[in-house]
Amino acid sequence: MSLRILVISALMAFAQATVMAQPIVIKYSHVVADATPKGQAALKFKELAEKALPGKVEVQVFPNSQLFGDGKEMEALLLGDVQIIAPSLAKFSKYTPKLQVFDLPFLFDDVAAVDRFQSSAKGQELLDSMTKKGIKGLGYLHNGMKEMSANKTFRVPSDLAGLKFRIQSSDVLEAQFKAIGANPQKLAFGEVYQALQSGVVDGQENTWSNIYTQKFHEVQKEIAETNHGVIDYMVITNAAWWNKLPADIRAGLSKAMTESIKYGNKVAYDEGESYKQKIIDTKKAEVVKLTKPEIAEWKKAMKPVWAKFEGEIGKDVIAAAQAV
Ligand code: LMR
Numbered sequence: 001m002s003l004r005i006l007v008i009s010a011l012m013a014f015a016q017a018t019v020m021a022q023p024i025v026i027k028y029s030h031v032v033a034d035a036t037p038k039g040q041a042a043l044k045f046k047e048l049a050e051k052a053l054p055g056k057v058e059v060q061v062f063p064n065s066q067l068f069g070d071g072k073e074m075e076a077l078l079l080g081d082v083q084i085i086a087p088s089l090a091k092f093s094k095y096t097p098k099l100q101v102f103d104l105p106f107l108f109d110d111v112a113a114v115d116r117f118q119s120s121a122k123g124q125e126l127l128d129s130m131t132k133k134g135i136k137g138l139g140y141l142h143n144g145m146k147e148m149s150a151n152k153t154f155r156v157p158s159d160l161a162g163l164k165f166r167i168q169s170s171d172v173l174e175a176q177f178k179a180i181g182a183n184p185q186k187l188a189f190g191e192v193y194q195a196l197q198s199g200v201v202d203g204q205e206n207t208w209s210n211i212y213t214q215k216f217h218e219v220q221k222e223i224a225e226t227n228h229g230v231i232d233y234m235v236i237t238n239a240a241w242w243n244k245l246p247a248d249i250r251a252g253l254s255k256a257m258t259e260s261i262k263y264g265n266k267v268a269y270d271e272g273e274s275y276k277q278k279i280i281d282t283k284k285a286e287v288v289k290l291t292k293p294e295i296a297e298w299k300k301a302m303k304p305v306w307a308k309f310e311g312e313i314g315k316d317v318i319a320a321a322q323a324v
Contacts, residue, residue, distance in 0.1 A: 023058040024249065028084040029067040029076070031189045033213035037143050037272070038086055038233060039063050041264025045084075048256035056249060065190035070169065077238050078134055086141055086233040090170040096129040097312040101321050103172035104309065105228050105302035111142050111268065113324050114230050122320035127234065136239040138254070139261045142268040143207045145227040149220040149285065150203030151196070155294050157181070157301040163202040166192050173205075175305045176229075180298075189214075196220060207231050208275035209268075217285040224288050226298055235261065 026049070028042050046059035062068075068076045070091060076082045089102040101107070108114045117123045118140040127137030154160055161181035167173040169186045177184035185201055189210075195201045196219040204216060210231070211217055235257065242250065280287050290298075310318060 021055065023056055024245070026057055026059045026084060026253075027062065027067065027082040028059055028086075029062040029073055029082045030086050031065045031070060031073070032063065032210060034063050036209045036213055037264045037268035038141060040267045041141055041235075041260045042086070044263040045256055045260035048259050049253055052252040052256055053249060057253070065188070069190045070188040074135075077236065080238060080241060083241060084138070084235065084237050086235040088143075088168055088231050088233055089140075090168040090173060090231070092130070092234070093170060093172075095133050095135060096126075098126055098129050098314060098317055099234070100170065100172045100309055101313045101317050102230060102232060103170050103176070104306055104313075104318070104321075105176050106299045107306075107318075107321055108230055108324075110227070111144055111230065111232075111272075114232055115140075115142065115265075116324035117321045118232075120320060120324065122317060126317075130236075131239055134239050135236050136242050138235045138237055138257050141233040141235055141261050142265045143231040143233065144209065144268055144272040146205045146207060146229045146231055147211070147223050148203065148205050148226045148228065149211065149216060149223040151199075151219075151221050152202070153222045153286070153288075154224060155288070155290060156297045158297075160203065164200070166195055166201040166204040172305060172309055173229075175308055176302055179305055180301045192216065193219065205229070208272055208279065212275040212278050217279045217282060220285045222286045222288060223279065224290055226290065226295070228298055228302065 028045060030038050030042055032038050034040070034043060042061045042063070046061050049057050049059050068082060073082065073085045073087065074095070077085050089099050092099040108117070127139070130137065150160060150163060157180035162183070164183045164185055165177050166187045167177060167184045174184045174186070187195055187201070192204055193214055193216060196204060196216060203220065206216065211223065217223060245253070276287060279285065306318070
């Protein structure tokens, strides 16, 4: 073998080894700020996955709709442009009607109840409800209960009649606002602040951490502690991509995901309420606690939504959620 051939072979072997040594790039995209339960969980996943699989994976986290916003991120996942996303459970109806159960108003008293349902057999089954569509659920992740905000003071649902409310892309939430005589408008999360500021919409519903980190309180007059629903997530991946990963990488990523979800959930439990105080401290929007009779009015006005979606969601799913 001539020296020239030897050198070329050595160079080719080196190039191949270099290519093989390239880490698998995993893009984790989401729409909220780093300083939220989901933002913290995503960063924790990066830390744990890269520590467990050094040189084998590189996790790139894109917060605040930087890479993809609502509406685009699911398509991007299926096209392989992003590998992990964690949409709110309100954003899956195109892929499975069952997850709409999480949007039913006043179904869950608190996040602990949501957790019990998610951990139940029925809740775990829902993680696999989109496999045929190419989506694999890696786990549920908490944010918190939703509060109602508007550009006027209000106590009971009839005070909001005729007002325009931004909602996530959910038909259940659309029905919920129609039930109280308001006008719901589906809008991507990244557009909400601008829409509130410019008066395109008058109000919205969200968790304390989302309201504070997006500064919604600066462009709203009042936030009422309605706790009428929940914003939680399913962390999902592209099933085909996931199944093709080498077994050791998949196992390492699974473990990192489980741990990162635990971490994000702890942030949700421990810090969720602290954002309420932060909002109060800004002295911008007024935060009001509602009386029991006022809350009863909200429940009564929104309850008809359940019957409307019972068929689509499934009585068995609703019953399992109620049982917790
Ligand atoms: C929203 O659109 O209001 C939320 O789903 C955003 C999020 O991901 O928490």
